[in-house]
Amino acid sequence: MERRSMMKWLVRCIGLATAAMVGIPALIAGISPVWMYRPRRNVWRSIGPLDDFPIGEMRKIIVSLPEEEWGRALREKAVYAWRPSAEEAVVYSRSCTDLGCPLTFDPGSQCFFCPCHGGIFDKNGKRMAGPPNRPMYRFAIRIAGGEIEIDLNSVPPMA
Ligand code: FES
Missing domain, CATH: 1.20.5 (Single alpha-helices involved in coiled-coils or other helix-helix interfaces)
Structure with a gap:
């Protein structure tokens, strides 16, 4: 060659x-x-009986997470829940929609505050101020056997 x-x-x-x-x-x-x-399957968890949520009052609830879904490191998740009316229940993730810092609800102002960059949301989860560019994450809910259940997979994984 x-x-x-x-x-x-x-x-x-x-x-x-x-x-x-x-x-x-x-x-x-x-x-x-x-x-x-692969679409994520629903993972329903009870946050308590419907009657434990007085209308108009925001409550912080700790939900235990299934180990097979979230691993050993994360066992619990805090959520905020309230009933705007007798027919309605709303459950929010505690994570800020900016960078995921934990939100705190202030009963005086009826707003959620983020300690990281000053994000503020109203009681309906609507962004009021700060860098978040979307409303709070809201779980899909259902009433089963008189209990409020949330689908843990209805919000983004780290929310
Ligand atoms: S993480 Fe909440 S405002 Fe930035």
């Missing part, structure tokens, strides 16, 4: 190997969400 044709062959091989090294991972990254996506 001539030196010139051997060099052409070598350059083509290197080009092909480089294209494969770049192209194959890019192709996998591009199409993997299609087969990796």
